[in-house]
Amino acid sequence: MMFQEERRIEEELTYPLLLCERVCKVVEESESFKFECSEVGKQTDRLSQMLRTAIRLSASSPSLYEPPIRRILTEMIKTLDRALILVRKCKKRSILRRVVTITSVTDFRKVLSLLESSIGDMRWLLSIYDYSEHVGIVLSLPPIASNDPILAWMWSFIATIQMGQLLTDKIEAANELASLAHDNNRNKKIICEEGGVAPLLKLLKEGNHSQDAQIAASTALFNLANCEERVRSIVNENGVPIIVKVLGDSAMRVQIRVSSLVARMAEHDSVAQEEFARENVIRPLVTILSFETFMDNDLKIGKHSIHAIVQMSNYNYNPPRSSSSLSVSSSEGSSRGGSYSYRRERENEKPEVKLMLMTRCAEALWMLVRGSVVNSRKITETKGLLCLAKLIEKEEGELQCNCLMVIMEITAAAESNPDLRRAALKTNSPAAKAVVEQLLRVVKELTSGSMQIAAIKSIGFLARTFPARETRVIGPLVVQLSNRNQEVATEAAVSLVKFACPENFLHMEHSKAIIEFGGVPPLMRLLRGSGRTKIHSLILICHLALHAGNSEALEQARALTALEGADRLIAQQPELKDLVLKAINHLKMYHAGIHSQRPSLSYVPQI
Known part of the structure; x- marks a missing residue:
């Protein structure tokens, strides 16, 4: 079967043509049911003529569409085999064979009906294959597709x-x-x-x-x-x-x-x-976004604007000369008439079309970088981070959201890939500074919970890149611990854990900064929540206790009491048991006088 499907269509057409010739030859030798056999011969001859026409068309067409003809030929071969068997029964035979082999007019009617269907299929097939006379799209139905x-x-x-x-x-x-x-x-x-x-x-x-x-x-x-x-x-x-x-x-x-x-x-x-x-689809996508962002005639170049940062970092995105890329540089031509005509064409387009194009390009970048270190690196190599930061700054709605999601995916990839983190997202690089600036603005100024969550996650993914003196990113996250949107507050706790956990080289400094920004009181309120909120709040309190256990804020908030009453949560999350016990023991070192009579973890009232 596989061999048959791989054969050239001319070969596929040849076999039913041979069958037609066999049927016609046997019809000439028939001794009984001569009228019925002659009708079979006439229909078979019509089929053979159509097959010859199909062979000529297939030979002259360089791009013949084959699926319907293969399907039709398969059914036609079954019909011709049946016709051949039937007419063979009508040849001159011995008396005994004629008695044993019973043939009726009904058999011929069935075969003639099948042959008529094959002729209808071939007539339809030739109508869609023959473009010598234009007849438009053929919407008639061949018998083979009458049920579908x-x-x-x-x-x-x-x-x-x-x-x-x-x-x-x-x-x-x-x-x-x-x-x-x-x-x-x-x-x-x-x-x-x-x-x-x-x-x-x-x-x-x-x-x-x-x-x-x-x-x-x-x-x-x-x-x-x-x-x-x-x-x-x-x-x-x-x-x-x-x-x-x-x-x-x-x-x-x-x-x-x-x-x-x-x-x-x-x-x-x-x-x-x-x-x-x-x-390298990243290249044309970033080019399109860059063109609409940085070639805007109304763009203001301020002292601290992202465009100024682009200038300082020698933003020069010139793709190689190829038909698959666009060029922003005036020195680069394109397959569509050069950058001048290209720019003029885009400037004359309607604003809503430009906005839709940028939105869809940003969405494409988002899907491309999701879980992909390779594509994330390609965006950073094309200075795409600067473009995304600028769009987050000046746009709103779906385009702004898509750009933010691209940043989130890139930072997520950077968290798991030290090379990408060191190469593209050092906080002293212009691109990283522009990105962090916009992430903080989104966290502090926007009211959309989904966008705040994306920005908060991105800052958390970058936690290992911030030096101890870069405390400006911690303050806004601490503020969001009090957000009325529980999901935003929870994500703030998750991101702060990335600053305070031992995997972060500066966890001691970051833990102290979280406490100094007033992170303990809202964290204690979150601990009274449930599910994911409670788990991540507990983890963050434990890290603060371990790395800044002598803080008065923890003592005033009765953090030790809260941790000792967390045995129900520990029962649900056994992997937290060691962390909580370490935090309790560490706090007891500083508050032994106050809590020396406190019962053990397994006997305290549950919170």
Whole structure:
């Protein structure tokens, strides 16, 4: 079977043609049911003529769409085999064989009906393959798809995209596939199984003179790419290099759709994420964001602005000359007419289109860096951090949120990768300073809980990079321990743990700073909470007790009493037992006189 599927389509067409000739020859030798046999011969002859036409078309077409013809031929071969067996029974035989082998008119009716269906299938097939006379998209149904009309429509649409002569027809067919893919997952699966991905990628690649064509193709691919299996089918058709090239070369409205496609593919498939990293999709995405951010004529260059930092750090993002990248530098040309015409085109576009493009590019970056050290490093290498910081500073809404999520993912990668942390996120580097400045602003000024949480997490991920004197990041986190939003307060506690835990070389200094900023009272209030809030509050109090146990703030807040009453939580989280016991013993060293009569941990009242 595998061998048959791999054979050239001309070879596939030859076998049923030979069967037709055998049937016609046996029909001539028939002795009984001559009229019925002659009808079988006539239908078979019509099929053979159609097969010869199909062979000529396949030989003259460099891009024949094969799935429907293979499916139709499979059914046709079954029908021809059945017809051959039937007419052989009508040859001259001995009396005994004729008695044993019973043939009826009903058998011929069934075979003739099957042959008529095969003729209908071939008539439909030739109508979608023959573009010598333009008839538009064929929406008639072949008998083989009478129970599943969607399949026939998809075959017609895919064939039009792959073999059609008029671009308008291809655009219409791609839009129809996009609509069908949007409806349900079954349609998505059929489109992929019936070979729809490759023609859509071809239209995306070769439709560079038509925005409508590229938008239709990218929309259809976007609607398909909502699970790992279908994203992988796009990757396996060598789709990633095509997508990256189009992203770099196309008009803004096309880039919007393509960047959304990049985001969705990276979100659902780690292999696609890796392939995009290999093709360096980060470069055109950052270039687009940089162009709209730093080439703005109204941008003010203040003494302490991020743009000024960019100037000081020799921000010079000039991608190499290639068709898959854009250039911001005036000395670099592009495949779309040079940077001057490119800049003029973008300046003339509507503001809402520019905003949508940047939002989608930021979303793509977010999905690309999520869990990826490689892509995180590529953004830092392109000075993308500065661009993201500027967008967080001046934008709002979804674009600001997406940029913040990119920063969060990069800092998360840096926390687990010392090389990335040291190379790109030293707090004395201009990029890191710009990022931290905006993270602190988000924590202190914004009211969106989700954005505050992202900024707080990012600061926590960077905890190991801050020197002891950099206490300005601790104060805002301590303030958020009193936030009315319990999730924000909890994340503040989680991030402060990263400053106060032993894995942080400066945990002693940071622990004292947390106490000095008044972190103990709100922490004690959080300890009265439940679930995750209570756990992380307890962990932070333990670290403060171990690293600054002689603090009066801990004594005044009765931290020792609270820790001794935490046995119920310890029972639920046994891994905390050693930490809590160490903290209790450490506090007792400083408060022995006050708590010497305090009962042991297992007998105190529970909090």
